Amino acid sequence: MLVLAIDSSATASVALARLHETGYDLLAVRETDDTRSHAEVMAPFVREVLDDAGVASSDLDALVCGTGPGPFTGLRAGIVTARTLGFAWNLPVYGMMSLTALAEEVFDSALAAGHTEILVATDARRREVYSARYALSAGGYELLEGLTVGKAEELADLPAYGRGAGLYPDALQAVEGFSDLQPRARFLLAAAARAGIENLSTDTSALYLRESDAKVPAARKKASA
Template identity: 55%
Template sequence: MLLLCLDSSAVASAALVSGAGEVLGSFTSPDTRSHAEVLAPAVQRLLTDRGLAATDLDGVLVGTGPGPFTGLRAGIVTARALAFAWDVPLHGLMSLEALAQDADRAARGAGHPEFLVLTDARRREVYWARFATGQDGPRLVGGPGVAAAEQLPALPAYGRGAGLYADRLARPVREFGEAQPTASSLGLAAVRRLDRGEALGADTTPLYLRESDAKVPGARKRALA
């Protein structure tokens, strides 16, 4: 199995991940203003560098958030367009699963049966999810949601959201304070799910958890009665 993985819930990223859990190539851009521009060329380079074509893919996997309105849409729309054009299956997976994939080994090593993963939701809030550790990978037990950091339970907290608001959390894990979801880790999380016998979902509905600040204008008011 070979998956093309995309995530734009935080940084813009793309990766090729095999069913054996090997990352064959990856791309990450920290520029949050150019997600739509960089993803398609990055995908082309990943395939070209490995001597692959779209016909070699078994599916496209995209992170569905939670994330900001504009950036998240860029990755999901790109994934939908590529899967449609290439006639390959499209799968969606919550982006916080990628952070949990990265944090799970450290959490188990530290003896934490449960932990939080946090990304920045702006406005002094975080996107959060709660996971239980396990030999076969982390499992979601709560969330996702958006909240102020001090409202969260006193569990070890991993991710950039924990780094930004460490002073407002009970147990921030500082060495993971810059971690954000990436396509590589999303793909590895998907492989773990498959190894557990869980199917990948086809739902790519974005998890915004906050409405867009842009609103459709209403009808103009008449100046005179």
Template identity: 50%
Template sequence: MILLVIDTSAIASAAIVRWHEDEARGAVLAQFATEDTKSHAEVLAPGIRALLIEQELKGSDVDRIVVGVGPGPFTGLRSGIATARALAFAWNTPLAGLMSLDAIAWDVLAGVRPPATEFLVATDARRREVYWARYSARGVLLEGPQVDYPDALPALPVYGAGGGIYREKLESAGAVVVRTFENAQPTAASLGLAAVERLARGEELLDAAPRYLRESDAKVPGPRKKALS
């Protein structure tokens, strides 16, 4: 099975993952990820096209599309989900979602020293807040996703770029920011491997509805006020 995986919850990233259904893990065939958190729309489609060309694949060769559904800022997250939906429609390919924070959780558990206790994954939500989720030492989601101020998080090890940005506030509240992950962002490659492990266990993925956790800043204008006579 060939999966095209997309995540734009923080940076723009895409990956092609191969998975044999009798195996517990998949393999990343190709991937790209930007460092910029504001150029998703410009780089995503060309990046996906380049991955397909590199692997000599056509849209009809993709068996499933998996997209990160956040949490994340509106503009970036919409870019990835809209692209995934458009490709799924054009290629008549099944589409599923997965929480973007699961990508960092997968990286944490795949590391040289996985945590022996519960841990948090946190990314930057802007407005001096973080998106976060709490996981068991085995990677089971226990709480979240949520958006909060850093000093409202549980006093646990914190992995992800949210930890690096708000280190002082987190540590003053009793959390421990893991330095080797203080710049980590969700990537499509890790999200795809997390999705494969879930599928291998017979678990369902999510739908592709975005998890914004906030209302949009853009508001529909109310009725125009009548001019004074």
């Protein structure tokens, strides 16, 4: 089945793949390293990915979107895009925790290194990280703990992968060569193929782990007569 994936939990990415019983075939990808241009690039990325693969929206079978955690505005851009396209194209939209993409990307290398448990972490700003702890085995990976948001020094002393680990190497065991990774749509597709898309949730609620920095201004007091 043809599946389009979207993630904007950190950077913006869109990917298209054909999922089958033994894995997936990646057909087209668009990604950016910018963490602040999600709204501007998301729709063009979708159009370019479909054009690259020579695929029409009517050919698609489903969409997958990363549900975070991530910054409020950026994360909403990807989720709203996926929901809107699903509605317009009459397609199911499945939600996946974005950190799953990191676990999927590093799985083979972490297992080859002999790791049985790992942390994946991304930048949560405010000198904090979003993180999750996974158990690894030959059969795949399993979420043990998370999602969490907090100080890097408060996390378990485990091999750590992702941009969050790279930001705080004194507090985390950042794995060399993997400390700059961000969640990417192509690895959401890989994770969906591993899990079986029929087993995914249609809940696309954003995984916000704390309140937004933006506050609604308080009502002004009326001037006394």
